[in-house]
Amino acid sequence: MATLIKNAQVLMDHQLVTNDILINDGHIQAIGHRLNEQYGAAEHVICADHHFVSPGLVDVHVHLRDPGQTAKETIATGTLAAAHGGFTTVGAMPNVDPVPDTPQKVAAMVAKNREEAHVHVAQYASITKGRTSEELVDFEGVKRAGAFAVSNDGSGVQTAGTMYQAMCGAAKAGLPLAAHVEDDSLYQGGVMNAGPVAERLGLPGINNVSEAAQVARDVMLAEASGVHYHVCHVSTAESIRVIRDAKRAGINVTCEASPHHLLLTDEDITMDNPMLKMNPPLRSPKDRAALVAGLLDGTIDIIATDHAPHTDAEKQGSMRTAAFGITGIETAFATMYTTFVKTRLMSLDRLIELMSTRPAQLFGLKAAGQLKVGAPADLTIIDLDHEYEIKAEQMLSKGHNSPFIGWHVYGDVLMTLVDGQVVYGKDQQK
Ligand SMILES: NC(=O)N[C@@H](CC(=O)O)C(=O)O
Numbered sequence: 233m234a235t236l237i238k239n240a241q242v243l244m245d246h247q248l249v250t251n252d253i254l255i256n257d258g259h260i261q262a263i264g265h266r267l268n269e270q271y272g273a274a275e276h277v278i279c280a281d282h283h284f285v286s287p288g289l290v291d292v293h294v295h296l297r298d299p300g301q302t303a304k305e306t307i308a309t310g311t312l313a314a315a316h317g318g319f320t321t322v323g324a325m326p327n328v329d330p331v332p333d334t335p336q337k338v339a340a341m342v343a344k345n346r347e348e349a350h351v352h353v354a355q356y357a358s359i360t361k362g363r364t365s366e367e368l369v370d371f372e373g374v375k376r377a378g379a380f381a382v383s384n385d386g387s388g389v390q391t392a393g394t395m396y397q398a399m400c401g402a403a404k405a406g407l408p409l410a411a412h413v414e415d416d417s418l419y420q421g422g423v424m425n426a427g428p429v430a431e432r433l434g435l436p437g438i439n440n441v442s443e444a445a446q447v448a449r450d451v452m453l454a455e456a457s458g459v460h461y462h463v464c465h466v467s468t469a470e471s472i473r474v475i476r477d478a479k480r481a482g483i484n485v486t487c488e489a490s491p492h493h494l495l496l497t498d499e500d501i502t503m504d505n506p507m508l509k510m511n512p513p514l515r516s517p518k519d520r521a522a523l524v525a526g527l528l529d530g531t532i533d534i535i536a537t538d539h540a541p542h543t544d545a546e547k548q549g550s551m552r553t554a555a556f557g558i559t560g561i562e563t564a565f566a567t568m569y570t571t572f573v574k575t576r577l578m579s580l581d582r583l584i585e586l587m588s589t590r591p592a593q594l595f596g597l598k599a600a601g602q603l604k605v606g607a608p609a610d611l612t613i614i615d616l617d618h619e620y621e622i623k624a625e626q627m628l629s630k631g632h633n634s635p636f637i638g639w640h641v642y643g644d645v646l647m648t649l650v651d652g653q654v655v656y657g658k659d660q661q662k
Pocket residue numbers: 295327385386387412509510511512538540541556557558
């Protein structure tokens with residue numbers, strides 16, 4: 233079946249231009265004008281009404297919680313939430329139960345994702361068995377079973393020797409290694425960033441060095457092993473400095489930042505509020521400024537949400553006891569667009585590079601992140617002009633643990649297509 237998207241604003245050579253997009257057999261067949269004269273009338277016509285049509289967004293850091301914690305999220309709800317956020321490919325973190333730490337378990341996850349997901353899911357295998365042990369997974373085996381990368385997200389790899397062996401194995405298998413950087417021996421049980429705000433609130437703090445020291449260690453190990461080392465949710469000025477230096481030295485290191493670390497600081501925590509509790513924590517304004525500088529100078533390669541849904545009960549009460557993590561996949565584009573593009577700190581083109589093109593390229597997701605003839609029709613139609621309020625009841629994730637509820641933003645996703653099929657349509661929702 234052919235679908236024609238009419239009057240789309242698409243980015244071409246860094247400019248927005250009006251075009252029609254013809255989709256056939258799940259792929260983009262043509263981009264241009266008066267396509268029906270050349271190709272015949274399409275069975276299905278979607279009027280984009282001069283809204284922006286983006287290559288589907290790509291988020292390499294998402295927690296789908298399934299199997300094992302389906303009260304928080306399922307593959308179905310998490311990927312529907314992704315489609316609502318404009319994402320057509322997500323990377324699923326392996327802190328689920330059972331952990332995908334063998335080729336068999338990875339193959340089972342890949343099959344389950346294919347069965348139940350509304351968007352493409354790239355599956356992480358863990359780095360070590362059970363995610364916290366020192367026993368390495370079979371890197372070649374998990375790659376053959378369909379893993380696109382390895383990560384122990386949720387925990388750092390504590391021992392340098394284990395990390396080095398893991399990097400050598402991942403490098404040999406051609407798998408990127410995405411690291412949650414956290415040295416347990418430097419982490420002293422905090423629940424928010426260490427500093428004057430934590431002191432004022434009487435809450436235990438998490439220092440910068442528990443992250444940055446492990447980044448520094450890993451950069452050395454990455455150089456020695458030759459792996460593609462990717463730092464997850466970078467949050468400190470020191471980590472940015474180490475990564476910038478490592479890149480200058482030609483080491484194969486990349487990193488992601490999450491919207492919340494680019495948009496909020498610990499000064500936004502005016503009271504004990506679990507909606508602002510995540511790991512790594514919201515850092516100081518100085519750290520945020522270093523992250524923004526890193527985003528603008530290219531030290532930060534991509535944006536990833538770290539969408540971490542929890543039940544309402546787990547996010548109630550005090551930050552001392554609430555779960556770490558916030559949702560993000562439904563608010564990432566709008567919050568980033570509003571703060572960085574609408575204000576002209578960054579071009580729309582660059583934001584799409586950070587949220588679609590580059591993550592696909594860095595992680596070898598060859599079919600994703602492109603709007604061009606021959607590519608899969610993974611697209612999202614976004615209204616950039618209408619201001620709206622982020623509301624919990626509009627979220628399709630099971631998790632409502634977002635600090636962005638109540639924000640007024642631009643960048644409303646109207647429709648998302650995966651392989652030419654509409655997987656989210658604003659008008660079709662309640
Ligand atoms: N970021 C978080 O605070 N939580 C994540 C784990 C993680 O990303 O490290 C989770 O799985 O809930």
